[in-house]
Amino acid sequence: MKNIKNLAIGLILLIAISCGGNKDSEEMVLEPQKAVLVYPAENEECEGGIVVSDTEAVLEFKWQKAENADSYLLKVESLNTGVVKEFTANTNFKEVNLLRGVPYSWSVVSLKKGSQITATSSLWEFYMAAEGVENYIPFPAKLLNPTNEEIIVTSSVTIEWSGNDVDNDIKEYELYLDTNSNPTTKHATTNLQTVENISLITGTTYYWKVVTKDLAGNSSNSQVYSFTLE
Structure with a gap:
């Protein structure tokens, strides 16, 4: 009886060691990093x-x-x-x-x-690049703040974007802002990339976009973003 009991204990230990070994031998998958x-x-x-x-x-x-x-x-x-x-x-x-x-x-x-x-x-x-192009249209502005569909708990907002042009001849930006899903109200014309402290009505969803214009008369439209004032 004692031998049978020892044999059973040994078998249990062998199974435990075997299972543990398989677990420890599993390879850890390393996370991929960002490409440059x-x-x-x-x-x-x-x-x-x-x-x-x-x-x-x-x-x-x-x-x-x-x-x-x-x-x-x-x-x-x-x-x-x-x-x-x-x-x-x-x-x-x-x-x-x-x-x-x-x-x-x-x-x-x-x-x-x-x-x-x-x-x-x-x-x-x-x-x-393309042949015959003497002046390129500006890149569409990248909308930065507010982020799309952001909820803002204040009655004023500062709007920010970034713009670039291959020819480095951006003349100005036009900010369009209203409650239409495709805004048509020109709120500001500026050579900066921000318009600060715009007072708006709470409980309202606003839409905005930026038109970038260069000295050659070219223009580009950004995406349309929305935000809601609570």
Whole structure:
């Protein structure tokens, strides 16, 4: 009986050690880190790429390899249409067909097999070069504050954005602000990137956008954001 009891105890210990060993031997999946963008450069005209027609070129996007990442998702957005295209890559570059003379933004998402966690790079904008273009339309302004659909517990608000232009010839910004989903009321014209302490009515949802104009008479429209004053 004693031998049987010892045998049972030994079997239990063996199972426990075996289970514990399997658990300890499981590999830890390290989280992927953000990729650092390299090319095309931020806020510049991109003259690289292979021209395939009067309207199209093939451009190779490049970024630094991200730590712990084994694949990437390249996101390229046409700032004219808002259409985002996604491309998978197993290395740190990817060729993409683009329209010439069009502003784009791009970013890279780092991926790791076996991990649900991803990491997204910075967002860069550039213009794809085109023949005969002497002056480029400004990049659409990036709306910063208030954030989209933000709820604000005050009767005044400061609105902020950022703007860039390949030609560095931005003349002014026009801030449109009202209660229409596509605002048509010009609230301010300024060469700054902020309008401070705007008094508004509480309990109201407002919409805003920014039109960027350059010295050559070109203009671009930002997205439309909304915020609500409580």
